[in-house]
Amino acid sequence: MNGLLTDLYELTMAAGYFECGKAGEKATFEVTIRRLPAHRNYAVVAGIPQVVDYLLNLSFTAEEIDYMRGLPQFAQVSAGFFDYLRDFRFTGDLFAVPEGTLLFAGEPALTIRAPIIEAQIPETYVLSTVTFQTLIASKAARCATAAASRPVVEFGTRRAHTPEAGTLGARAAYLGGCAGTSNTLAGFRYGIPVMGTAAHSWVMSFPCETDAFRKLQRVLGPATVHLLDTYDTLEGARRAASLGGPMWGVRLDSGDFDALSRQVRAILDKAGHTGAKIMVSGDLDEYRIRDLVASGAPIDSFGVGTELATSADAPHMSAIYKMVELEICGIKRFTAKFSPDKNSVPGAKQVFRDVARDVPRDVIARSGECGSGEALLRPIILGGRLVEPLPTLAQARDRAARSIADLPAALRQLEVAEPWPVIQSRELRALVGQTRSNLLP
Numbered sequence: 186m187n188g189l190l191t192d193l194y195e196l197t198m199a200a201g202y203f204e205c206g207k208a209g210e211k212a213t214f215e216v217t218i219r220r221l222p223a224h225r226n227y228a229v230v231a232g233i234p235q236v237v238d239y240l241l242n243l244s245f246t247a248e249e250i251d252y253m254r255g256l257p258q259f260a261q262v263s264a265g266f267f268d269y270l271r272d273f274r275f276t277g278d279l280f281a282v283p284e285g286t287l288l289f290a291g292e293p294a295l296t297i298r299a300p301i302i303e304a305q306i307p308e309t310y311v312l313s314t315v316t317f318q319t320l321i322a323s324k325a326a327r328c329a330t331a332a333a334s335r336p337v338v339e340f341g342t343r344r345a346h347t348p349e350a351g352t353l354g355a356r357a358a359y360l361g362g363c364a365g366t367s368n369t370l371a372g373f374r375y376g377i378p379v380m381g382t383a384a385h386s387w388v389m390s391f392p393c394e395t396d397a398f399r400k401l402q403r404v405l406g407p408a409t410v411h412l413l414d415t416y417d418t419l420e421g422a423r424r425a426a427s428l429g430g431p432m433w434g435v436r437l438d439s440g441d442f443d444a445l446s447r448q449v450r451a452i453l454d455k456a457g458h459t460g461a462k463i464m465v466s467g468d469l470d471e472y473r474i475r476d477l478v479a480s481g482a483p484i485d486s487f488g489v490g491t492e493l494a495t496s497a498d499a500p501h502m503s504a505i506y507k508m509v510e511l512e513i514c515g516i517k518r519f520t521a522k523f524s525p526d527k528n529s530v531p532g533a534k535q536v537f538r539d540v541a542r543d544v545p546r547d548v549i550a551r552s553g554e555c556g557s558g559e560a561l562l563r564p565i566i567l568g569g570r571l572v573e574p575l576p577t578l579a580q581a582r583d584r585a586a587r588s589i590a591d592l593p594a595a596l597r598q599l600e601v602a603e604p605w606p607v608i609q610s611r612e613l614r615a616l617v618g619q620t621r622s623n624l625l626p
Contacts (some may be wrong), residue, residue: 188243188273189432189534191308191310197258199305199306202305203302208302209300209621210300211298211300211304211511212298213296213298213510213512214508215295215297215507215509216296216505216506217293217504218503218504219291220290222288222320222323222496223498226604226605228502228594229285229286229319229322231284231356231357231360231581232353233575234281237279237575240566243273245271247385250271253267254267274569275299275307276568277298277299277304277566277568278299278564279296279299280438281296281561281565281600282294283561284576284581285582285584285585290604291607292311292547292607293534293562295311296410304508312504314353317357318353318356318357320495321354321496322357322361322585323358324471324496324499325362326589327361327599328362328493329363330597331471334480335478336364336519337487338366338382338486338487339354339355339358339363339490339494341354341355341491341494342355344490345484345494346495346607352493355368356377357373364380364486365379365618367379367488375578376515376578378430381410382401387536388415394416395428396422398425399428400416402432405429406431409431410435411434411436411592412435414437418439419449422448422449423454426455430458434453435449436464436466437463437464437467442477445462446482447482462486462488463483463484463486464484466488468491468492470497472617474480505601507522507616509529509532519619523621523624529618530613532552534613535549535551535559536548536555537550538558541579542557545606546605546606546608547605547608549607549608550612573619
């Protein structure tokens with residue numbers, strides 16, 4: 186894994202740690218959701234397998250080290266640091282919540298404990314991959330909830346910020362509740378169902394729309410989905426219906442989906458295609474999906490692209506990667522940031538989700554405390570080695586679905602509701618006070 190895929194200050198700090206003799210100090214960092222994204226009642230954690238792959242394969246090539254040597258920021262750095270990088274590997278520990286876990290504001294998603302340089306360098310990659318995929322998974326969960334059991338298909342790779350973002354986004358969307366994706370690589374790489382048949386260009390490549398439909402049906406048979414709105418949507422529906430079967434159904438990509446779906450349904454039914462389905466796509470989000478479902482429109486599935494692949498209404502998340510402990514010669518020092526609006530909480534932590542109470546809640550406790558309910562952070566890498574098999578994508582998707590279904594009804598809605606109760610344990614609150622008094626004059 187490319188060691189340069191990080192911000193420069195991670196590497197200048199690494200050099201500084203080395204030159205100051207701090208390379209042997211063991212640091213603990215946590216990724217914490219400081220605040221939930223806009224309009225969100227929960228976050229669906231995704232991206233943990235990519236973090237694991239990164240940590241297990243993190244290294245520097247000779248070419249990368251030579252590049253660093255040539256940067257002015259490293260002009261005063263000794264040759265010993267670059268020799269250190271040649272054999273660099275992650276030898277520390279990773280604790281994380283399973284993918285598909287729901288988290289709330291203030292809760293840690295993962296903990297990295299390692300020699301300080303090994304713990305510092307991953308910050309950029311870890312934050313990037315976890316926050317991006319968590320945003321997409323959370324958006325997908327909202328779309329799937331709004332669709333009320335009708336399938337939602339992820340269509341967004343062409344609108345994603347890079348093709349790889351589109352592929353990882355398709356994975357996260359499936360984890361969050363989408364039924365499939367148009368991204369073929371995501372289907373191949375992750376076993377996600379892939380969906381799609383033809384675009385407007387197929388229809389426009391033939392002189393006659395009926396001929397285009399007929400030829401597509403000849404190639405794809407029962408998998409055929411006719412795209413109706415290249416010219417005239419209702420006339421397109423009549424032409425598709427006149428061909429007989431087999432076909433999966435039709436897709437509407439523009440116009441008044443409520444009115445058009447009712448008219449197209451009537452055309453299909455009159456022609457005997459009562460089993461043909463109607464999919465709609467085009468500038469959809471969870472709110473438009475909810476309105477269409479509430480109206481009773483005869484729509485069988487939804488294709489969501491731009492709004493999902495970019496998490497358009499909430500394209501960023503306030504997550505932080507902060508040092509919470511430092512161990513020097515066996516002596517542990519707790520660390521925290523106390524600046525207004527950007528504070529952090531000292532000490533390695535555990536989150537206990539207690540749903541057996543009359544009022545379910547989460548308790549953020551110190552690592553090693555006993556608590557009631559499920560302990561969410563689990564060991565994944567210890568001493569640089571994978572110790573716990575990761576959940577499969579199907580298992581993570583199921584975990585997300587079950588967790589969302591178990592939420593109070595208000596938290597499943599699209600509007601912001603009273604937050605899920607999250608408190609700190611007595612021991613953690615005491616540590617915060619102690620650390621503050623030790624660090625501030």
